[in-house]
Amino acid sequence: MTAGYALELLGITCTFAAPGGGPSYTAVADTTLRVAAGEFVSVVGPTGCGKSTLLNVGAGLLVPSAGEVCVFGEPLRGLNRRAGYMFQTEALLPWRSALDNVMLGLQYRGVPDAQARAQAQDWLARVGLAGFGDRYPHQLSGGMRKRTALAQTLALDPDIILMDEPFSALDIQTRQLMEDEVLELWAAKKKAVLFITHDLDEAIAMSDRVVVLSAGPATRPMGEFSIDLPRPRNVAEVRATPRFIELHTQIWGVLREEVLKGYQQQLKKVA
Amino acid sequence: MTLWQRFKPRTGNLRLWQVGVLLVFLGLWQLASRDVQLAFFLGEPVKVAGRVWSWFLPWAVAPNVLFPDGLSGNADIYRHLGTTLLETFLAFGIGTVLGLACGLWLALSPLASAILDPYIKAANAMPRVILAPIFAMWFGLGIWSKVALAVTLVFFIVFFNVYQGVREVSPVVLSNARMLGANQRQLLRTVYLPSATAWVFSSLHTSVGLAFVGAVVGEYLGSARGVGYLILQAEGTFDVNTVFAGIVVLTAFALLLDGLVGRIERRLMKWQPRQGETEKL
Numbered sequence: 001m002t003a004g005y006a007l008e009l010l011g012i013t014c015t016f017a018a019p020g021g022g023p024s025y026t027a028v029a030d031t032t033l034r035v036a037a038g039e040f041v042s043v044v045g046p047t048g049c050g051k052s053t054l055l056n057v058g059a060g061l062l063v064p065s066a067g068e069v070c071v072f073g074e075p076l077r078g079l080n081r082r083a084g085y086m087f088q089t090e091a092l093l094p095w096r097s098a099l100d101n102v103m104l105g106l107q108y109r110g111v112p113d114a115q116a117r118a119q120a121q122d123w124l125a126r127v128g129l130a131g132f133g134d135r136y137p138h139q140l141s142g143g144m145r146k147r148t149a150l151a152q153t154l155a156l157d158p159d160i161i162l163m164d165e166p167f168s169a170l171d172i173q174t175r176q177l178m179e180d181e182v183l184e185l186w187a188a189k190k191k192a193v194l195f196i197t198h199d200l201d202e203a204i205a206m207s208d209r210v211v212v213l214s215a216g217p218a219t220r221p222m223g224e225f226s227i228d229l230p231r232p233r234n235v236a237e238v239r240a241t242p243r244f245i246e247l248h249t250q251i252w253g254v255l256r257e258e259v260l261k262g263y264q265q266q267l268k269k270v271a
Numbered sequence: 272m273t274l275w276q277r278f279k280p281r282t283g284n285l286r287l288w289q290v291g292v293l294l295v296f297l298g299l300w301q302l303a304s305r306d307v308q309l310a311f312f313l314g315e316p317v318k319v320a321g322r323v324w325s326w327f328l329p330w331a332v333a334p335n336v337l338f339p340d341g342l343s344g345n346a347d348i349y350r351h352l353g354t355t356l357l358e359t360f361l362a363f364g365i366g367t368v369l370g371l372a373c374g375l376w377l378a379l380s381p382l383a384s385a386i387l388d389p390y391i392k393a394a395n396a397m398p399r400v401i402l403a404p405i406f407a408m409w410f411g412l413g414i415w416s417k418v419a420l421a422v423t424l425v426f427f428i429v430f431f432n433v434y435q436g437v438r439e440v441s442p443v444v445l446s447n448a449r450m451l452g453a454n455q456r457q458l459l460r461t462v463y464l465p466s467a468t469a470w471v472f473s474s475l476h477t478s479v480g481l482a483f484v485g486a487v488v489g490e491y492l493g494s495a496r497g498v499g500y501l502i503l504q505a506e507g508t509f510d511v512n513t514v515f516a517g518i519v520v521l522t523a524f525a526l527l528l529d530g531l532v533g534r535i536e537r538r539l540m541k542w543q544p545r546q547g548e549t550e551k552l
Contacts, residue, residue: 061446079449091447095465095542104461105451138544156451 006192009033012067029218038190042203045213046262051196084158088165099133105156123151143174179235205235215262314511322516354497358417358486366425374433421485428478436470
């Protein structure tokens with residue numbers, strides 16, 4: 001079994017009951033998404049289209065209304081123990097130093113403290129924060145906090161990495177640095193990655209495959225594009241290549257309409 | 272003009288002005304107390320100071336201009352002060368532990384919280400000082416009736432803060448910890464408890480203050496020792512100077528406790544951002 005899928009979302013539908021008994025809201029409708037082992041898949045779509053919902057389903061944090069999640073062929077029950085999740089917003093424990101935050105998952109698994117500390121130190125060094133282990137999150141910059149979160153997620157060596165717009169809050173320079181770092185770490189370990197973003201450039205530059213979602217409600221995948229750019233890639237340089245521009249034009253053609261649709265719907269909601 | 276410019280209030284001589292305000296206040300008070308009738312009600316600052324001296328210091332002072340009768344050096348307040356402080360610390364400790372336990376339990380068990388909600392609101396709204404006579408009946412006139420009264424004051428402060436602290440844990444932080452593999456006990460230890468303690472610390476000034484108030488009020492309502500007891504005794508003999516001396520001592524120790532709490536807070540809460548904090552490299 002070489003073509004095994006690390007993560008399969010099969011016919012997922014998520015319907016949320018409205019508070020106060022109003023009409024329920026279907027965020028995701030009948031969506032099937034597969035991520036092969038070692039594959040880097042990005043999901044792009046207009047804001048508010050249910051990308052995070054899909055990721056939460058994959059993590060086991062959210063039980064879908066219909067459909068099934070399979071992890072390495074096994075149906076998922078409860079939390080996805082083989083996945084690491086990097087959240088969009090701050091998820092570090094503010095009362096723990098960077099090092100203690102990275103140790104957290106290892107401690108939960110019962111790794112002896114000395115060993116966990118050594119491993120965490122190692123991971124901090126790998127994300128370029130070797131000298132910052134004793135800082136508390138509020139003493140780190142936004143980029144450093146993201147690196148800490150990355151180390152925290154990767155320290156457990158998960159087989160599947162879920163990332164929810166992890167760099168959307170960063171400035172463009174820090175962002176490109178982080179993207180390159182993630183690609184380097186990914187290339188070394190070849191884990192399955194499901195990467196959510198609203199930034200098409202980021203999606204193309206990093207992934208093997210880009211999935212475009214339609215505007216919500218009842219989001220479905222609209223198209224799938226294989227990204228055949230050679231690796232290793234430098235996210236800043238790859239953007240200037242003709243193939244990148246070609247792919248970008250192609251995918252944007254599909255995405256554009258959905259973005260406009262999503263925008264119109266948001267306007268309607270406000271009105 | 273130049274003299275005013277030299278002594279104009281500014282940040283440099285702020286302390287000087289603060290002391291000045293105190294001296295003016297004491298001077299006016301002393302002046303007013305030269306009237307014997309007024310002095311009966313207002314007391315005399317010098318006599319108050321003399322009372323504090325006798326309470327704290329073992330050295331007698333011979334009769335002089337300020338103290339025509341001289342001062343005895345009794346140094347007899349420590350027994351009372353010790354009792355009051357012991358009650359304060361016991362009440363604070365017991366109240367905090369109880370509040371922490373109940374707060375965690377109710378915050379993590381929505382069903383229990385929903386059932387008990389009206390009773391907690393009622394218990395908090397009740398004027399709890401009224402419980403003092405009941406506690407005196409239950410626990411006698413020793414320290415435990417005072418501790419019980421102060422515990423009821425401390426408990427609710429801590430309880431509501433812990434409850435809030437657990438409820439306010441960011442859902443993302445919680446999901447993150449769960450994705451990292453935390454089981455229920457580990458979540459409690461690494462996420463809920465630290466978050467709740469942060470809220471407890473933010474209310475520490477209030478709760479230590481209330482523990483002190485509870486102890487003194489308890490003593491005042493019936494006891495055999497403690498600073499509240501001293502004040503009660505002095506009131507019984509219309510010794511207004513001793514009452515004021517008691518108030519001065521209580522205020523000083525309340526300030527001291529507050530400062531102590533501030534120190535502990537700064538040490539334990541160093542992970543919290545403070546405004547405009549920069550780090551020395």
